[in-house]
Amino acid sequence: xxTAVFRAWIGSAAAVIEANRDHLTQxxxxxxxxxxxxxxxxxxxxxxxxxxxxDGADGTAGSRPATPGAVLTLTGSTLISxxxxxxxxxxGVAFRRAGKxxxxxxxxxxxxxxxxxxxxxxxxxxxxxxxxxxxxxxxALAPATRAFGKxxxxxxxxxxxxxxxxxxAAAGAAATISMQARKGRAxxxxxxxxxxxxxxxxxxxxxxxxxxxxxxx
Amino acid sequence: MKKLINAPDTVVTxxxxxxxxxxxxxxxxxENKVILRAxxxxxxxxGLVSGGGSGHEPLHGGFVGYxxxxxxxxxxxFTSPVPDQVLLATRAVSAGAGVLQVVxxxxxxxxxxxxxxxxxxxxxxxxxxxxxxDDVAVEDSLYTxxxxxxxxxxxxxxxxxxxxxxxxxxxxxxxxxxxxxxxSRSFGVALTSCTTPAAGKPTFELGGSEIELGIGIHGEPxxxxxxxxxxxxxxxxxxxxxxxDIPLDGELLVMVNGMGGTPLLELYVMYNExxxxxxxxxxxxxxxxxxxxxxSLEMQGFSVTVCGLTDTLTRLWDAPVDTPALRWGR
Numbered sequence: 001x002x003t004a005v006f007r008a009w010i011g012s013a014a015a016v017i018e019a020n021r022d023h024l025t026q027x028x029x030x031x032x033x034x035x036x037x038x039x040x041x042x043x044x045x046x047x048x049x050x051x052x053x054x055d056g057a058d059g060t061a062g063s064r065p066a067t068p069g070a071v072l073t074l075t076g077s078t079l080i081s082x083x084x085x086x087x088x089x090x091x092g093v094a095f096r097r098a099g100k101x102x103x104x105x106x107x108x109x110x111x112x113x114x115x116x117x118x119x120x121x122x123x124x125x126x127x128x129x130x131x132x133x134x135x136x137x138x139x140a141l142a143p144a145t146r147a148f149g150k151x152x153x154x155x156x157x158x159x160x161x162x163x164x165x166x167x168x169a170a171a172g173a174a175a176t177i178s179m180q181a182r183k184g185r186a187x188x189x190x191x192x193x194x195x196x197x198x199x200x201x202x203x204x205x206x207x208x209x210x211x212x213x214x215x216x217x
Numbered sequence: 218m219k220k221l222i223n224a225p226d227t228v229v230t231x232x233x234x235x236x237x238x239x240x241x242x243x244x245x246x247x248e249n250k251v252i253l254r255a256x257x258x259x260x261x262x263x264g265l266v267s268g269g270g271s272g273h274e275p276l277h278g279g280f281v282g283y284x285x286x287x288x289x290x291x292x293x294x295f296t297s298p299v300p301d302q303v304l305l306a307t308r309a310v311s312a313g314a315g316v317l318q319v320v321x322x323x324x325x326x327x328x329x330x331x332x333x334x335x336x337x338x339x340x341x342x343x344x345x346x347x348x349x350x351d352d353v354a355v356e357d358s359l360y361t362x363x364x365x366x367x368x369x370x371x372x373x374x375x376x377x378x379x380x381x382x383x384x385x386x387x388x389x390x391x392x393x394x395x396x397x398x399x400x401s402r403s404f405g406v407a408l409t410s411c412t413t414p415a416a417g418k419p420t421f422e423l424g425g426s427e428i429e430l431g432i433g434i435h436g437e438p439x440x441x442x443x444x445x446x447x448x449x450x451x452x453x454x455x456x457x458x459x460x461x462d463i464p465l466d467g468e469l470l471v472m473v474n475g476m477g478g479t480p481l482l483e484l485y486v487m488y489n490e491x492x493x494x495x496x497x498x499x500x501x502x503x504x505x506x507x508x509x510x511x512x513s514l515e516m517q518g519f520s521v522t523v524c525g526l527t528d529t530l531t532r533l534w535d536a537p538v539d540t541p542a543l544r545w546g547r
Contacts, residue, residue: 025416033295033435034416042293080332084270084296085325089332127328180360184324185437187361188354 001108001158005215006068007051010075013210014044020206027199031186036087036199043083043091050078068108072099072116086184087200090124090137097123110152110161117145117165128183135181135193137200144169144208159216166205166212173201218417225414229271229293236278240541243281250298251306252278252289263381263390264288264310267319267374268303269326270295272413273434276370276511279542285378286319286540294413294514295435297325303333307342315343315387317394319374321366322350323435345387347394349373351403351522353458354431354440365433368474368522369401371510372534375543379536393533397524402462404455405520407432407476408445411513430454432520434476434513448483452490455521456498463525465495468503470534472522477512479519484508487519495523504534510542 017024017040024037051074055062065071076095080088101119102108108116121141130136132143147168151161176198181187186198222228230247237245244253258264267277268290277289288306292298307316316337320330327348334344349366356364377394385393407429410419413436420436423429431440456465473488475481488507495502503526511520524530537546 029416029420033437034413034420035293035296038415039293039296081299081301084292084299084329086297086323086328088297088299088325089328128324182360184362185433185435188365188433188437188440190356190360190440 001068001113001215002106003066003068003071006071006108009211009214010047010051010071012214013207014048016206016210017041017044017203020203024199024203027197027202030196031181031189031193032199033185035085036203039083039085040087040091040203043079043088046082047075047078050074067102067104067106069099069102069104072096072102075099086128087203090128090200093123093127094120094141110158114145114149114152117141117148121145130183133179134183135176135179135186135198135201136183137198137204139176139179139198140169140172140201140204140208143172144204159212162212162215166209169205169208173197173205176201218412218414220412220414222414225417228414229291232271233278233291236541242539243278243541246305249305250291250302251309252281252291253306253309254281254283254287258287258310258312260312261314261384262312263314263385263387264307264312264316265319265374265378265381265390266290266303266306266310266316267370268292268298268306268330269321269323270297270435272514273511275509275542277374280371280374280540282538282540283547284382284536284538284540285374285543294415297323297329300329300332300336303330304336307333307337307344308340311337311342314384315345317377317381317387317390318344318346319370319377319394320346320348321370322348322363323365324362326366343387345391347373347377347391347398349398351398351401352433353402353404353462354433367405367434368403368472368511368520369398369524371472371506372401372470372522372524373397375538376530376533379533379538382536393529397530400463400530401522401524402459403520403522404458405432405434405476405518406430406451406455407513407516407518409478409517411436411477411516413514428518431458432513432518434511436513436516448486449490452487452494452521456491456494459521459523460498463523465523466499467501468526468531469495469500470504470506470524470526470530471495471502472506472510474506474511474520474522475509476516476518476520477509478515478517479509481508484519491521503531
């Protein structure tokens with residue numbers, strides 16, 4: 001997977017987030033403050049512009065990133081600068097850590113992508129202090145990362161490993177419906193948070209599914 | 218949706234342009250969304266920076282000025298500001314004595330301010346943070362993100378701002394900010410939901426005679442829902458919740474705050490009930506504030522904040538303040 005694949009992934013993720021903007025916002029209205037889709041769509045629109053070489057939000061001159069790692073790092077930095085809320089720093093750190101893990105590699109194989117996913121998960125958990133079962137994006141990212149690692153260990157082909165990643169993320173997001181939130185704004189609702197899908201887990205599943213779909217194309 | 222806006226996307230920047238036009242005592246960077254005092258920081262004074270989602274006006278921008286904040290960073294509606302904004306504000310108010318961040322305890326606010334504090338620290342600016350978490354409606358436990366920061370934020374900004382104006386050092390200003398937070402508790406009630414401009418419809422639905430008890434300030438639902446009842450009964454509910462946590466005796470500062478869509482007439486009815494309730498429990502309201510200070514767009518409802526005073530806190534509360542939304546003694 002080369003730089004073009006990673007650019008295509010982030011471009012596709014941006015389109016999927018925009019298409020699901022209202023859906024994610026509705027999920028957030030049920031247990032949060034009704035802005036998740038709006039904020040992520042704004043952030044990913046800025047990411048798309050940044051990847052095309054637009055100048056940064058802070059006035060720094062833009063340039064098109066040349067490696068997969070640089071694509072993800074720029075994605076993360078732009079999300080931190082434009083999303084706000086909890087999801088800005090959390091997604092920002094996830095993409096930045098993943099980008100750092102990829103280093104200067106011109107192409108990314110499955111084990112290296114696995115390392116990037118592990119780094120992203122570690123970054124999110126360190127910053128947000130969430131564990132699995134807390135009804136957060138970790139409930140999609142953690143099982144997805146595990147399933148991907150297992151698929152690689154079993155010798156799966158790229159498409160199959162990415163399918164395992166996407167399916168585990170979607171299943172993880174769906175599993176948040178029955179959870180009671182212990183982190184973030186939804187936790188204020190206590191038992192009333194049960195019965196609703198976590199918007200952060202839902203958007204994580206959308207973003208990881210976009211990777212599978214781009215590579216399968 | 219009926220709102221006095223041009224477009225949902227531009228509501229925050231359009232309002233900031235209005236703030237700039239209305240208040241020559243402020244410098245507003247509309248593009249980067251930072252509100253500063255005109256004239257810049259006074260050398261040797263601790264800088265006070267706060268911020269949070271828009272939609273809570275006058276918090277925080279209305280409290281920028283002499284005796285209170287040096288800078289405010291408004292995010293999108295109900296969305297915390299981004300680290301870039303907070304870093305810009307921190308740089309702008311840094312005058313050699315360090316900068317205190319006043320942060321309401323919401324995951325997004327905490328994370329974004331924390332990132333900005335790290336970046337400012339890398340630039341050699343000493344930054345301290347106080348996390349405001351006064352909302353008794355949320356149980357502070359392993360099972361929640363902790364209590365929300367609500368009404369006490371106004372008190373923290375006023376009192377810490379007064380001490381900073383006396384050229385106290387960063388440690389002392391941070392300590393008094395934490396003391397005010399520790400001595401304050403709040404409880405809020407919503408009669409209606411509110412509509413963010415971008416969403417275009419109410420964040421939650423309430424029946425015609427239903428109310429939400431234990432709300433925060435972002436239109437998020439409260440701890441439970443119940444039937445509408447009298448101001449007297451609602452005052453008792455709020456003060457019962459507060460009294461379960463701090464004693465309601467001694468000298469108190471009490472704020473009865475409107476959520477944005479409550480007539481002042483009703484806020485005074487509430488204040489009267491709150492005051493008699495506190496008298497009955499042996500407390501004395503030494504200072505009070507009645508009005509819209511930390512709001513939730515057009516939500517109808519109120520919050521009560523009680524702070525146990527000391528002589529020092531009373532003196533700092535009485536100290537001169539000159540901001541768009543709070544002004545006395547100068």
